[in-house]
Amino acid sequence: MVKFPILLDIYQRGEGPLKRVERISLPEAGDYAIGRLDENQIVLDTPEVSKRHALLVVREDGMAVSDRGSTNRTYIGDSEVDTSPWDGGLPIRIAQFEIHLVPQTISGAETRVNTPNENATRAVSGGATTATPAPAPAPRGQSIEVALNAANAPSEMRFPRNVFKSEIVSAAEIKSSEYFAGEYTYLTVGGGLGSFVWADHLRIFGVGTGDIRAIGDDVIPYANYQRLCRNSQIPPHERLRSNSQSTPDNIWGFPGYASRETWKDLKEFRFGSLKYIFQVFGEASLAQTFTPRSGEVFKSIDKEAQRIGWRDMLTYGRVVGIRKTNDERYAVAFRVPEDQARGGVRERIMIGKFLHIATGYPATRFTGDLQAFKARYPEEARVFNAYENHEVVYRTIESSQAPASIVVRGRGIVASRIIQRLYEAREKNKGITVIHQMRNPIGPKEGYRYKGAQRYVYNHIENQAFNWPKACWGGQLLRETERATPEERVKIYEALGGTTTADRRDWRNIIQLGIGDGWYKPVFGHFETLELVKTDQGPKIQMKLKAQGNQPAVEVVADYVVDCTGLIGDITHSPLLRDLAETYKLPRNLGVGGGKIGGIFVTPDFEIAALRNGSGRAYAAGQITLGGPQPGVDTFLGMQYSALRSVDHLAVLGAPNVSLFGPLRSFSQWIKWCTNATP
Amino acid sequence: MVPTLKGRWATRILLFLWIGVPVTFLFSLIVAGPRSPTLPLLGWHYDILPFQILSLLLIVGLILDPVYFYIQQFRWEKDWPFAFQFFVTIIEFVIVLGLVWWGVLDFSRPRSQLHGTENYLLYTIHFACVFIPSFIALLGLIQIFMIRWRFKSGEWGRM
Missing domain, CATH: 3.50.50.60 (FAD/NAD(P)-binding domain)
Structure with missing residues (x-):
């Protein structure tokens, strides 16, 4: 039961700690709109907040929060939400704001209650204001009827549910709707490194930029990865935990980062970096394993992105739904930023024949x-x-x-x-x-053991060059995990895994x-x-x-x-994947340790078999496939491997313009890479 | 270098065919004397001995590969640094020299044409000519042509 008035503290994150900017009192049940415009009951006035960002629904028996198709989304704690009940345990997070429920026991003292008909309350510091619920807070037919007791209350009319009414949607209907944003042979969802590496393979295997689209919410493919690096204190000159031949900018893995770093120095008559060659030569027994500088990796990706025309293939947007179409293809629903709205419409649907999903880690x-x-x-x-x-x-x-x-x-x-x-x-x-x-x-002698080998332990920390033994990316361990049954696989992963x-x-x-x-x-x-x-x-x-x-x-x-x-690797923290998994009953991999559930089950070709739609095919890559046939899916080399597997699979299927990529084509394309020529 | 046993054999045969045979062919033209056999159509003189040495190298390598693979099993990463491969290949050549000295090729020609410092020096030069490009291929040239090789533990073909 909800006790009125409800008190909410609004905090704003600046450079340092959170600062409380306002205390709001909600006197009665109702729908409280949150957004940038004054028409909202709770106004958060910064550009990162959408005009009509979210809706807080307050009833006698509980509360719920619902995102209204905002650009930067709405979160409860660290989980992105579409519509979710809210018990106030974790704050609602919108851009740099956090909305906290004030526990009832400490309420009252410093709260100033305003007259009920004062509508908008602008976030200003000091005091508390009262917001009255909006009489009809539903712009553009998006009436939100939140079933407060249901965990994932569906709002039937809201995009993309107003179009994605069933498991299979009509392509003709989409094409005649205001949302239609084009049809392509190859669509990749995520727009990060996974999408980039896949598109890179397609381009080099023969597909033109006009047939490929990547939908993602970062313009630079490594933006998210770079953010994580920066926050975890890896600036450009620090080295990543990755190997020389794990090259997201080069599908062959040659020349690796070690030889490139050496070559660059030799051209300037500096010989110190010859040691990198010796590192690669002697790793991991005679020398420490070579690892590339993060800045060098990013620069190399920039160059490759330029070469393959990444910008021409990228559509900026946040994907909110995926459905099979009735003509053996896939429809991908997404939202674009406000400044790209077409007559106020920010919702788009793109149709693709071959789909690739690489959305990465859902949350921290x-x-x-x-x-x-x-x-x-x-x-x-x-x-x-x-x-x-x-x-x-x-x-x-x-x-x-x-x-x-x-x-x-x-x-x-x-x-x-x-x-x-x-x-x-x-x-x-x-x-x-x-x-x-x-x-x-x-x-010191208690490291993990697997088949006659044991990991080193120093200072209570297990040591390992990469996050799996090297043979997991192309060696006998990859063989073993690919051939294993799901149950055997879990046993192998448990024996090999653990933090290092x-x-x-x-x-x-x-x-x-x-x-x-x-x-x-x-x-x-x-x-x-x-x-x-x-x-x-x-x-x-x-x-x-x-x-x-x-x-x-x-x-x-x-x-x-x-x-x-x-x-957090659990895909259910991503509304998109949760919806997809529930709609098509996607099988999941077994989780490692304690019965948790792993990522989306894929074949060794990284196909999501449950999403097969006639001649249409859907693939996945990266962290969302964790626990499957390949262990190191969330790594550079793992993404190269999954891209190669799925693009090879497409080639065998006879997908348009995807060559079989034999030795001669491989070599001629490699020459093009070396000379920075368009594939 | 994270090959399986099958991958080791496949890569060894690949390098034998791609690099070993062509290099040895050129070498056999150079070292051939006037009484050597000639190539049927071209009429060039060539010497069979470098091919015999190369074949010995291949056989010794194929026999030792299971040993290398067995040693790899005791390593956590199930890999093997390039440097190890470098040194064991030299050891393989030393074994081949030992076999020649012991007399495995004595059936094919007079001892004077097989033994002695001069001949052993020639074998060493031949070995270097095959070994250096092969090793460079192993470090990265193979994957320029065979993009799937590195993910297939050294085996050939599609995945």
Whole structure:
């Protein structure tokens, strides 16, 4: 039951912590529109917020939030939502705003209730205002009847449901509708690296730019990847965990990044980088594994994008729905930004014969305890996922000499990099200490074992050059996983998997140094509670660390927590994939560990067999296929592999202009790559 | 270098055909004496000995490949650095030299034409001429022509 009035705090994220800009009181049940225009009941006035962005539906028995086709979407916590019930546990996030439900017990005191007929309340700091529900908040026939008790209340009339009424939609109907945006032979959804690598293969195999369309919400194919790199402290000059021949800009993998880096230096008579050649020659036993600089990878992709005409093939938009058509093709519904609206219509539908889906990770992971802390202390920018922007941590601790302790959670590659970053920050502030939180200790001889081989463990962290053994990308392990039944596959993945970091000498040395100098301390267990406490040195986070077994909980006090446990791979966090999986009952891969569900089930050719539509074919790539025939799907080389498999599959099917790509064509295309000529 | 056993054999045969045979053919023209056999249509003199050496190299390699594969099983990555391949190929050649010294080719011609420093030096030059381009091919040239090779653990053909 909802208690009126409902109090909402609106926070805005600036450079630093969240700032509360307004408290709003909702006196009665009704529909409250959220958006940029004054006609909304809750006005969030920045360009990133759409004119009519979302709708908050308040009833006596609950609340729900619904996105109204906004450009930048609406989130509850980190999950993107179309329409979802809202219990106030996690904030509603819209652009840089967060809307928090104020717990009823602390309401009242500072709230100023305005007269009920004051309609729009502009977000200004101070005080609280009352919003009255809109009498009829439904522009352009998008009446939203939210069934509050249903988990995914469908709103029948809303795009794309007004067109996608059944599992199979009429192509003729779409083509005569105002939404129609063209038909193409090859359509790829996502517009990121997965789409780019697929389109690159198609182009090189013989398809022209006019037959390919990529739909995505970034103009640069690596924009999302770059964002994650930057946030997790990998600037352009730092090296990625990727190999020399994993080249998203070159389908052959030759020349690799090592020889390119060496060649570039040799041309300027610098011989130092000959060591990269020796690295590739001796890795991983005689030399450390070569890894490319992130900046070099991005530059190489820019060049290839230019060469294959990526901009000509890209349609900027956010895909919201996919359906089979009645003429053996696929319809892809998407929204374009407001400035591209055609007579106010931002909804589009494109039709394609061969579909490719590569939408990537749906969300960043936030472990429950940290999520709870964030919800409880929204103004305290103290708890971060390493993949979100947390520059404020480094800026703050580097700009003073005050002691600062940072909890780094997890033992993956990101944790290693963050520890390295904190080690660098110690150059400016010797008071920085690192508390490295891991689930459990791992002894030097307790690394994972698989068929006569074992992983190295240093400082309780397992080491491995890449996120799977190298033979998982083209070697006997790939053979094994491709041939295995789903049940056997899970066993192999469980034996090979688990978090590891790269085998980097500098990282091992940093931890050894830290232990020696006393600024690095590993702790084992999980946090039972996180509280904000006032101390003489200002507010700090107090945590109760509970180790495995019967030991009593230990108290840990820190200034910041950086969670390095990764991204969420569960495809149901993506409304698009959830809808697709539910509509066509797409089989899923078995999940690794504890009965979780994996990605979309694909054949070894990366076809989503359940989406086959007569002669139409649908493929998937990247993280959304996790747990399938190939282990390393979310890697550069994994994407090259899946692209090659699916494009080869198309060639055998006789798809238009896709050649069989034998040795001669391969060689002549490679020459074109070398001379930067159009394929 | 993450081949399966089948991939090792397939790649070895591929390099034998692509690089070994043509290079050896040129070499056999150069080292041939006036009493060597001639090519039927072209009438050029050639020497069969480099082909015998090349075949020995292939046989020794094919026999040792399972050993390499077995050693790989104890490595977590199930791979094998290029450098290892480099050194074991040299060892393979040393084994071939040992076999010649032991007399496996003695059936084919007088001992004086097979043994001695001068002949062994010639074998070494021949080996270098085959080995260096083969190794470069392994480092990346193969995949320019056979794009699927690196994903197929060194085996040929489509996926």
